[in-house]
Amino acid sequence: THHFTIKLCCLYNFIHYLKMAPKSKPDLVTRDYTIHLAKRTHKTTFKSKTPKAIKEIKKFAETAMGTKDVRISTDVNKFVWSQGVRNPPKRIRVRLSRKRNEDEDADEKLYTLVEHVQVASFKGLETETIDA
Numbered sequence: 001t002h003h004f005t006i007k008l009c010c011l012y013n014f015i016h017y018l019k020m021a022p023k024s025k026p027d028l029v030t031r032d033y034t035i036h037l038a039k040r041t042h043k044t045t046f047k048s049k050t051p052k053a054i055k056e057i058k059k060f061a062e063t064a065m066g067t068k069d070v071r072i073s074t075d076v077n078k079f080v081w082s083q084g085v086r087n088p089p090k091r092i093r094v095r096l097s098r099k100r101n102e103d104e105d106a107d108e109k110l111y112t113l114v115e116h117v118q119v120a121s122f123k124g125l126e127t128e129t130i131d132a
Contacts, residue, residue, distance in 0.1 A: 027110070030097040030130040034122055035060050037080075038090040046086040053080050053088040061112045065098045069111035076116045093117040093125065 040056040041049045054072065057080070061070045080088050095115040101108060119125065 028098055028100065029065075030095060031064070032093060032095050032117055032125075032128045032130065033060070033064060034125050034127075035092050035094060036090070037088050037092060041088060050081055050085045050088045057092070057094065057114060061094075061096050061114050065096055065112040067098060067108060067110050067112045069101070069106070069108050070114065071111060072114045073116065076114050079116050091122050093119045093122065095130070 035057060037053045037056065041052050044052050054077065057072060057076065058070045062068065076092070076094060079092060083089060093116070095117050097113045097115070098110055099113055101111050
């Protein structure tokens with residue numbers, strides 16, 4: 001019975017390993033997110049608030065989409081900088097698109113494009129997947 005319990009234990013570990021293995025993500029996907037910039041730039045010096053907000057948007061896109069290469073559109077940049085260096089907007093609604101890199105000799109085959117989505121109010125918004 002000892003060998004049986006060891007084999008059974010190994011089988012359980014193997015099943016757990018299969019369940020925990022990273023799932024294959026869809027290659028190209030587009031989602032809308034709301035990023036709360038106020039909490040990400042809280043307790044930051046005035047002169048570095050908006051630059052930090054831009055960095056935080058990049059970091060958010062990196063973790064949400066799993067790509068190192070993140071490109072921010074000029075619309076997002078203009079919106080974040082619209083109130084100056086000291087006072088970035090409290091929240092921003094962004095569309096994150098994972099796209100294929102056209103450049104053949106690039107390090108990564110995918111990149112994330114961050115685009116601005118204009119909304120009247122942030123109330124009740126959730127993360128949405130957009131069908132391309």
